[in-house]
Amino acid sequence: EYRSSWRGLATANTLPSAFPALDTFADRHIGPESREVSHMLKELGYNSMDAFVAATVPPKIRVASEAVSNESIPPLSESELHRRARDLANANKPFKSYIGMGYHNAVVPPVVLRNVMESPAWYTPYTPYQPEIAQGRLESLVNFQTMVMSLTSMDIANASLLDEATAAAEGMVMAFVSSNQKKRTFLVDSSVLPQTLSVLQTRAKGFGIQLVVGDVFESLGDEALLSDLCGVLVQYPDVNGSIKDYSNLAHIIHNNAGGLLIVATDLLALTMLKPPGEWGADIVLGNSARFGVPAGYGGPHGAFFACTDKLKRKMPGRLIGRSKDAQGKPAYRLALQTREQHIRREKATSNICTSQALLANMAAMYAVYHGPTGLKRIAQKVHALTQFLRSSVEIYGYKAVNKEFFDTVTFDVSGAIKDAEAVHSQARAARINLREIDAKHVGVTLDESVSAEDVVAIVNVFAAAANSSADLADVSSTDSLSISPALQRTSKFLPHPVFNTHHSETEMLRYIYHLQSKDLGLVHAMIPLGSCTMKLNSTSSMIPLTWPEFGNVHPFAPIDQVQGYLAMIKELEDDLCKITGFHACSVQPNSGAAGEYAGLSVIRAYHESRGEGHRDICLIPVSAHGTNPASAVMAGLKVVPVKSLGDGSLDLEDLKAKAEKHKDNLAAFMITYPSTFGVFEEGVQDACKIIHDNGGQVYLDGANLNAQIGLTNPATCGGDVCHMNLHKTFAIPHGGGGPGVGPICVAEHLEPFLPSHPVVALGGEESINAVSAAQFGSASILLISWAYIKMLGGNGLSAASKVALLNANYMAHRLSGHYNLRFKNRNGRVAHELLIDLADFDKAAGLKVTDFAKRLQDYGFHPPTCSWPISTCMLIEPTESESLEEIDRFCDAMIQIRQEAEDIITGKQPKDNNVLKNAPHPISVITLSEQEWNRSYSRQAAAFPAPWLQERKFWPTVSRVDDAYGDMNLICDCPSVEEMAHGSA
Amino acid sequence: EYRSSWRGLATANTLPSAFPALDTFADRHIGPESREVSHMLKELGYNSMDAFVAATVPPKIRVASEAVSNESIPPLSESELHRRARDLANANKPFKSYIGMGYHNAVVPPVVLRNVMESPAWYTPYTPYQPEIAQGRLESLVNFQTMVMSLTSMDIANASLLDEATAAAEGMVMAFVSSNQKKRTFLVDSSVLPQTLSVLQTRAKGFGIQLVVGDVFESLGDEALLSDLCGVLVQYPDVNGSIKDYSNLAHIIHNNAGGLLIVATDLLALTMLKPPGEWGADIVLGNSARFGVPAGYGGPHGAFFACTDKLKRKMPGRLIGRSKDAQGKPAYRLALQTREQHIRREKATSNICTSQALLANMAAMYAVYHGPTGLKRIAQKVHALTQFLRSSVEIYGYKAVNKEFFDTVTFDVSGAIKDAEAVHSQARAARINLREIDAKHVGVTLDESVSAEDVVAIVNVFAAAANSSADLADVSSTDSLSISPALQRTSKFLPHPVFNTHHSETEMLRYIYHLQSKDLGLVHAMIPLGSCTMKLNSTSSMIPLTWPEFGNVHPFAPIDQVQGYLAMIKELEDDLCKITGFHACSVQPNSGAAGEYAGLSVIRAYHESRGEGHRDICLIPVSAHGTNPASAVMAGLKVVPVKSLGDGSLDLEDLKAKAEKHKDNLAAFMITYPSTFGVFEEGVQDACKIIHDNGGQVYLDGANLNAQIGLTNPATCGGDVCHMNLHKTFAIPHGGGGPGVGPICVAEHLEPFLPSHPVVALGGEESINAVSAAQFGSASILLISWAYIKMLGGNGLSAASKVALLNANYMAHRLSGHYNLRFKNRNGRVAHELLIDLADFDKAAGLKVTDFAKRLQDYGFHPPTCSWPISTCMLIEPTESESLEEIDRFCDAMIQIRQEAEDIITGKQPKDNNVLKNAPHPISVITLSEQEWNRSYSRQAAAFPAPWLQERKFWPTVSRVDDAYGDMNLICDCPSVEEMAHGSA
Numbered sequence A, B: 001e002y003r004s005s006w007r008g009l010a011t012a013n014t015l016p017s018a019f020p021a022l023d024t025f026a027d028r029h030i031g032p033e034s035r036e037v038s039h040m041l042k043e044l045g046y047n048s049m050d051a052f053v054a055a056t057v058p059p060k061i062r063v064a065s066e067a068v069s070n071e072s073i074p075p076l077s078e079s080e081l082h083r084r085a086r087d088l089a090n091a092n093k094p095f096k097s098y099i100g101m102g103y104h105n106a107v108v109p110p111v112v113l114r115n116v117m118e119s120p121a122w123y124t125p126y127t128p129y130q131p132e133i134a135q136g137r138l139e140s141l142v143n144f145q146t147m148v149m150s151l152t153s154m155d156i157a158n159a160s161l162l163d164e165a166t167a168a169a170e171g172m173v174m175a176f177v178s179s180n181q182k183k184r185t186f187l188v189d190s191s192v193l194p195q196t197l198s199v200l201q202t203r204a205k206g207f208g209i210q211l212v213v214g215d216v217f218e219s220l221g222d223e224a225l226l227s228d229l230c231g232v233l234v235q236y237p238d239v240n241g242s243i244k245d246y247s248n249l250a251h252i253i254h255n256n257a258g259g260l261l262i263v264a265t266d267l268l269a270l271t272m273l274k275p276p277g278e279w280g281a282d283i284v285l286g287n288s289a290r291f292g293v294p295a296g297y298g299g300p301h302g303a304f305f306a307c308t309d310k311l312k313r314k315m316p317g318r319l320i321g322r323s324k325d326a327q328g329k330p331a332y333r334l335a336l337q338t339r340e341q342h343i344r345r346e347k348a349t350s351n352i353c354t355s356q357a358l359l360a361n362m363a364a365m366y367a368v369y370h371g372p373t374g375l376k377r378i379a380q381k382v383h384a385l386t387q388f389l390r391s392s393v394e395i396y397g398y399k400a401v402n403k404e405f406f407d408t409v410t411f412d413v414s415g416a417i418k419d420a421e422a423v424h425s426q427a428r429a430a431r432i433n434l435r436e437i438d439a440k441h442v443g444v445t446l447d448e449s450v451s452a453e454d455v456v457a458i459v460n461v462f463a464a465a466a467n468s469s470a471d472l473a474d475v476s477s478t479d480s481l482s483i484s485p486a487l488q489r490t491s492k493f494l495p496h497p498v499f500n501t502h503h504s505e506t507e508m509l510r511y512i513y514h515l516q517s518k519d520l521g522l523v524h525a526m527i528p529l530g531s532c533t534m535k536l537n538s539t540s541s542m543i544p545l546t547w548p549e550f551g552n553v554h555p556f557a558p559i560d561q562v563q564g565y566l567a568m569i570k571e572l573e574d575d576l577c578k579i580t581g582f583h584a585c586s587v588q589p590n591s592g593a594a595g596e597y598a599g600l601s602v603i604r605a606y607h608e609s610r611g612e613g614h615r616d617i618c619l620i621p622v623s624a625h626g627t628n629p630a631s632a633v634m635a636g637l638k639v640v641p642v643k644s645l646g647d648g649s650l651d652l653e654d655l656k657a658k659a660e661k662h663k664d665n666l667a668a669f670m671i672t673y674p675s676t677f678g679v680f681e682e683g684v685q686d687a688c689k690i691i692h693d694n695g696g697q698v699y700l701d702g703a704n705l706n707a708q709i710g711l712t713n714p715a716t717c718g719g720d721v722c723h724m725n726l727h728k729t730f731a732i733p734h735g736g737g738g739p740g741v742g743p744i745c746v747a748e749h750l751e752p753f754l755p756s757h758p759v760v761a762l763g764g765e766e767s768i769n770a771v772s773a774a775q776f777g778s779a780s781i782l783l784i785s786w787a788y789i790k791m792l793g794g795n796g797l798s799a800a801s802k803v804a805l806l807n808a809n810y811m812a813h814r815l816s817g818h819y820n821l822r823f824k825n826r827n828g829r830v831a832h833e834l835l836i837d838l839a840d841f842d843k844a845a846g847l848k849v850t851d852f853a854k855r856l857q858d859y860g861f862h863p864p865t866c867s868w869p870i871s872t873c874m875l876i877e878p879t880e881s882e883s884l885e886e887i888d889r890f891c892d893a894m895i896q897i898r899q900e901a902e903d904i905i906t907g908k909q910p911k912d913n914n915v916l917k918n919a920p921h922p923i924s925v926i927t928l929s930e931q932e933w934n935r936s937y938s939r940q941a942a943a944f945p946a947p948w949l950q951e952r953k954f955w956p957t958v959s960r961v962d963d964a965y966g967d968m969n970l971i972c973d974c975p976s977v978e979e980m981a982h983g984s985a
């Protein structure tokens, strides 16, 4: 009896197979049990899953079931996966790294580690598009913004970008745009991080920006350069640890040359250094990871980005602002949403969508916990240890190249030894990594995790290399700072109450729990956001992530120390190739949009390699996600939109006409499959053929890959390259708005062009430059998708896709008759999501999509994707992880709201003051006095319209948030001491 | 600047001390920052902490500050502790154990591991004395009870006991009590677990029960024995794996002999075996740990205990029942509280107080997640693998002694080899532990974690010992069960909806979060329960607990495999001795009450060793905790109460008179210090001298040790033995009602009598028998207290005690004038808690302690300890972990409630229908319609009486629970399918 999987899905592949493992993951990941699957099939009129799938997925694009099967991807049980992850962890060598170059060992406060990073309450929510059920992480992101603004002394900061290098690229493009795209020269100091430079090179190409790399002070003597200058990037402190005074540079740029001064910097250093905002920076950016986020072999980390007030409406990424709700109470929400690519499309100059919310939250919590005094103490200790190191190492004849530094010293070794390798070989013997600069120079960067004993061990390394035994400098060598007085910080930072209150673990824990209590995540209910695939983020796949063997790894650690990581990444890449039908993979892009940009850049490089670099037209359906046109523009392409037909399918005629019209310059076609309208288009292969016939390449946006696995694949559909959102299809949690990973898979002819990296050997001669700071992007979270794939195995993966289709179709079936299903295929089937059109309600009674969405909150659900890809629609995606019970509960809610709308349409309820227009109803509204409760419906009807809510109710914490007010009165930091005192927070 | 601890408490002791660690634990553990400490001192009129302490703790009992200092206990920073714990973990060898004997390798469902075991929402709440803010874990505990009832087929089950051995002892005493203490013979089958037998021996002694050990079937032939028989204990399956049919035994006992049939059993086996309830058992008990709780070197584990309906009101431990609230809605709560020792005191026959709530919840969640079908599949696989093992091993000439078995086979090796050691040495080489029975017999027990590969490895061991190479049996050897048809289970189990719903991880996660959302824990607010010391349970101290190197250790693993554990336990014992001033320590008792019993048993053994075994009088103050008299009775002592004086101090005259009166038979004096009235008695040393002068020993109940550390200690106060509640003073989380650890420390003359263990060498010739199943009790959670002590270090520990005193005194100061502080010392100081008397409110307006307590819930606080030790009082203990802000918030709430009471007294509000009498106010009440809201106060006044509640409110989920109704209509299982269908749940 135990030998067949009792919930009816995959079984594990153990030896002897007579005794299969019982902790099979498919049984836990997939929501409906087999009897529920049968029930849904029956409701839809099919007697088997196969028959259902045949009616749903066009036969001509189906792939053989061997492609993704238990033979090609054998499933591991949950405990087998755990053991395998343990083996990989043990294959990474835990050397201590002092390499620096933008990456540090972090000390994660245990209370934050366990209650934020490891907590599904924090990692499962989506980007806070629904502010009424997201005030917790909105507040935390505002803390992040405030922290960045205060430490950098800038007017405004966003809620994170993907990494420091891409943040620098965003800055460069802002500078270019600020010159009205007139000035094309961008000057980069030669001491910026090499990975930043590489990413700038990639990005400059698309925009036709001219990068000049050199000593900024010297370069500014060049008049020709000055006249075309849109901006300058410097690093403060720089890659070698030096701290230069750039105030004069700022003066020159602002008064003589014009253009923006962009400063890459380090938040911890800024507790001791004069902040760039005080000496003229226009944009300040960097990596916040040393505020309690593990190195994780390169990421994910929250980059920060701050600018002057003048530039604020050009700033990329998500910005959180304070507004007010329908009751006039303060409330946070995403500000300036009108700037996002959904609206701007090909006029956007940034494609940033998913960012690094979870990591930004961790960094913000770190600052909340330590407070200004704690941060300063940490910085002071790091600095003093660095001074002590410098003085001790100099005893042996090594010479510090930089006299002024914060945490990094570059030693000229030539006074002591012949070749730096002598130091490095001693270091390796001591299980230490130092920065390998060249034969004459060795770099050392310290951080919060470093103890005096660690420094003694480093000193020993240098001493041994010089055939000496350790001697230490006097501690008095640390008595005065190694920072010139003019560059020492004198201004206060983080005076806000939130950074000066939660300093005991008990207080911090309560603050974390208080914020999370306001946020709806997958721990509460379905989040049926179309195109976002909010599925289970399993504990088994999350557990290895916070093992130190994966967390404490520097991305530039020698290759023999990272064999566990490399094996895992190779397996993941191979599996993604099997799943997509492609030949090669790059996991470097750290979001879906970054994947789009990388894939299109690869296509451009391919055309160039064939002498067709002029190909610059990109066809994109009007229904495409806003990141598609934005990415195309960034890759230097011109966007030509393609129409859709009335049935939602691509207008092949229009496609053909435009492909032919542009055939000499056709670079690419971008398509999402199944389409963003939620149907499998029959003509996808025909469309791709049209493109290929006209010399173009096909980019497939894999956001909807969850509909495909084991049934079809992007290669079979006709694509040349696709990105995947590992944070959708492959179960990386959304983290409240990131992290994400957007790897690209490509056909064989495109492999030579996959991204390289300037520090770590990757790619070949024809490779494009880097698209992310780290060679494998957000490497540590690749573990999650790796585990997801390995645990489901081939059969489980395709079972998941089948159930995703089934759940969506069952939902469409239940809602039909109540709502207008906008598109379906000729058999009446949708794909893994469904689009319902609410336009009629607006016509009949002025009821908008938003009214339905906010009312769903009252029923305890996160609303589906609203007004995209069609403004009057909702796009609903249940995913395979939702059980029949949850899906029915959601349908019941939708149907009941339909009835509530009917009462408004028929005049039983007023058109303005009704349950939909007033939704959502927080407790503060429900408990209004009898006088204030001036409504034609009862409190019960407002808050408990469905029976299950009596037992299980998630409460919005504010009423409907006023976006326009917030955008007009943009306030993006947390309340100050004065505001708290006056109660205006 | 960074060199002095910025929050002003301890600094870490690193080398070189010029660069101290900054992650010092004291700064995080202690709530008030130094400026707040100064503020509180000033409010109290002291200009230094020393002056305050001098006025609070009697000078004559003060100890030198060296006793507990950074020299005697050097502090480790949080990261240093982590590294040290890692080293200890690595010192345990991860052999795989198949030893059985009541302990198994468990597979913890990852979703339960992370979201229950590792979640402060689950581990920080207290025992659910306040049902309105504890419905979540009450429901889960009812799931546990239901699971036990259903699997055992018994009428009723409690919500866990400490371990299987003590559960058996509780059963034995119930049998004895059921004979009206007339029949003194208790028969124990010789194949019960050896540790169970040892604990029975200890317990039998105190009650004067005669234990007879032998083959039960043979023994029942003995007429003399039968005539005095109160009960029989059998193990099913027994220690060797055999499954015997005891139905005839049940018949004989019930029809001929009289007495109770007690069965120790295994929940997993019961999915396949006919349950004891179906063949006549009166009591069924065992260990539930194999349901997803790690072995943890012996514990903590949740023992279960079930009995027939007839016996239910005699059942020890906590029982959760369903009742209804003031609105008539179903609600869970602790049932039959009137039976607890608080009420019964020396008439109680069990002292069980803290039990194993968290572990019971884990086991219940395991059953919810797997459901009946999943459990059965696990059992069937374990059984089939055991059959396969048996058949394979027999190939080499070994003979299975037991033909019928579930998961355990005992092999007679003599047909294959000379000495079992040949098998064991092969096993060790393969990193495997088998059960070492004797030279002829080897035992093997399998469990859920065992794979087919593991079995092959075991077979290899036996093969190699027989100089053979591995050959395997045919899988068909598993085709029919090795359980006699008569003993195969045919009845269904766990048909309840809750066990048949939450089987996907998403559903399970939501169920866990749904339950936890109903429970107030330390993650929400202060839990100022007097005598319970609800302080921070730090993440740093919790992290190592769930490392597999500590979790996957069998308590009877060979000594060389547990060196990490042994080192940690030794360090903890040494530190506890330093703290108490005593000479030796035993960590075996797994609760405070178990510590009392162990300590008193040690005292008795000491008297016996001196030929004074007749000493059996125990003096106990009337104010003592109910467990004290109960424990005394269990240790065979007669309780003589001692009076208190009007000022709360012990009546030394009365003590002297009684000590002298009983001097020939005086065994012990039990005293809590500071007293349960919350003051340091001046005369404690005099009291102890009186006892010693009259031949008695002094037992010090250490529940209040948090007031003492580094300031005084039990030895200095005059005690001979004390227990500590590690789950109070030493920061083991309460887990919602357990686990706990109650180690005892003793003076040198008592050391020889500390508990031994029947399986593992411990103690000496004069040792008492075991008091817990495992030699080190709940070994794994000792890590938490070890970490707590190591991280605080000596200075931090005494700083914590000082701030605990300060917080309580500041609170007393703020409440004075508003409430009647019952006792204080001559300087006006209380100890670490304060007792306020509400009797006047009852007189003036019929307002009871409960009304104040329930109203505090509306303010978001867990009420203090109510009606103990004085029925009209509240005992309030803030602990050192609460910040000044939180303490002020609590005082503000108390003062405002005082005002609400005043309005009732003065007639502004009615006496019956007011905010206190109607408290607490759940949302369901707040949202009543205008008609139903028939109250003279507003919804706002009900739910948001204080400003901070607008932003931060914890909601009770039911209104006041009706205890009497529940006790009259005792229902202790979860709703059945029928009830759910009829909505009567």
Ligand SMILES: Cc1ncc(COP(=O)(O)O)c(C=O)c1O
Pocket: A352, A353, A354, A531, A532, A591, A592, A593, A594, A625, A627, A628, A672, A676, A701, A703, A704, A725, A740, A741, A742
């Ligand atoms: C169809 C589609 N393409 C691209 C993206 C962008 O992915 P990311 O947010 O990871 O940048 C999204 C995001 O939701 C999407 O839905």
Ligand SMILES: Cc1ncc(COP(=O)(O)O)c(C=O)c1O
Pocket: B352, B353, B354, B531, B532, B591, B592, B593, B594, B625, B627, B628, B672, B676, B701, B703, B704, B725, B740, B741, B742
């Ligand atoms: C004074 C006192 N003694 C003993 C105990 C019993 O401890 P435990 O619950 O761990 O058995 C308690 C429990 O609250 C107590 O307050």
Ligand SMILES: O=C([O-])O
Pocket: A127, A353, A354, A531
């Ligand atoms: O996140 C999206 O923009 O869909």
